[in-house]
Amino acid sequence: MRKLATTVAASALIAAGMTMPAAAEVDFSGKTIEWVIPFSETGGSAKWANFFAPLLSEELPGNPTVVVKFMPGAGSTKGANWFQEQEHEDGTLMFGTSGSTQFPYLLGDPRVRYEYADWIPVMASGTGGVAYLNTEDGAKFDGSANALKDTDFIYGSQGATRLDLVPLLAWEMLGMSVEPVFGIKGRGDGRLMFERGEATIDYQTSSGYLGGSQAMVDDGKAVPMMTWGALDEDGNIVRDPTFPDIPTFKEVCEATEGCATEGEQWDAWKAFFVAGFPVQKISFLPAGTPDDVTETYVKAFEAVRSRPDFAELAAKQVGKYPMFVGEGAAKATTTGTTVSEDAKTFVQNWLQEAYGVSLK
Template structure:
């Protein structure tokens, strides 16, 4: 039995999860207190059991196993304020020696990008250590009356998009629909992607956005029977260029669709620029392990090596299929330029995005 497998087996007993759960109920610390020698503290600004928390608990034991001076990563869940509470606590601590890290996801990135007044963090300055993206598909039911993406270009019939929150991950497909000039009404407040999918299947909404893994397992079988229709995928980022998703090779990317349009209004161009910015942290690099600005270059180089080693480990790749969603683990150094470029939105693009959220979808931004 390999060392990686033995560590993963230990996780399965719930030992590390129990440690994380024990600190998960603790109040936010005003001053960082290291857990001890050989322990890397990890702030997860989400509650236990969600996708980001699960990702953190899966990936960190592999990092620990490959570092002789690290015994374990200790998860501390600090939810609140739509992930702002825990992330603020992390940046206030200002640890730059690699003994504390942050696990962040799209919700956290968007708080910073949208200029939420209580967010004290800036991912354009922080250091990504390891990132993991995912794809996604906009789809519809055959009963909706939508037959192709062309039916969403200046459509007279108003279609319903069902989602969780306009300012969360749903912002990406909403901006794509704005770029098409689609006549769409948002229906929000659903509890997850399962309910948004079921809403389309029941005829309660017309459009839904599912990550690749959920699309392949829950929607693709209905595509095969003619009950569902895929409209576009976000694709994946390769060397700074959007390509078709290797897991969804037959579905065109939104970039392909938009670039093939004829006349485009200024509003459509603004929407597409916003889409391009938010899709990078929202999907291409959706989850990640982060360090504070000013972190030692030796720490960053260590994670580059760890990611490279894991990506060449067949056992890890097999065990990581579900956790990584069929996508690669990416070193922070390789992704940093693309990530930071996406955050450099023009003021008019940001203003447009906020206007759409506030005026069309009644999102509260401060």
């Protein structure tokens, strides 16, 4: 069946290619592609875009210069609102979002004036996350959180409405009492707080875990607890390919009394997990971009992905996670930017009750 579909698609492509006049081919010779990132030069999205920019430049027809431009402000809302007003001109504008752009959108933040559905996704990539405990409490962890329910934990957090929503909600679902210390600037600061013994529980994204926390685990100063998991083709949560030996939150939840992997709480957690991790960073072309330009970008990203050394390069820079291109990116974007009304209401209420955060 799939084979047939491929054949049909391929012949359609060929037919389309034959009918299209050669002059319509997109060529970026001598042009400069601006890849706008709504964060500062120093964040993870900057690293992500800077990694892809030179590779993309090599694969786009005419080898245009790809420059990364930064437009920080209001936790990326400013840049995204700006991009919403952009229209297709000559295909030299691309925009990159991250979980921090998706979360306010999903939560109904009043400052959000952008609409993901208007934009054309060309590439998406994700990451994973690992939660870990200090040695003392880690000894009580047996694959379930049953023995951790009486311990008070402290956690260095960037804010309950950011990516930290995912771990905070997960720990709450496990019945753990975790007190967040808000106001840290990045996960690195959180790790340092953990290492100093001020925080007793922490989580890092995959690259942060490999770069900093793995050493603590090796030295016996930290005990891994769980990953958030990864998504398989059908949208199920499976073990994270980067950390196949660490159980997922789903497994821990199943083993823990009082934690359910169904119902509105679970759905809400999963929705925000998907937006924050497996589909964390997406690259878009502005509304109204014609198909041939979109196709050119998709092909270029496909070529980047199929470079023989890509897996090795990417593993170090962006982790061993699938990179979605074209159709895949579109599907991933839909999964990462839609959340049921129930899940949204649940999280809004939870934020209000637990942390006094009002998004009105």
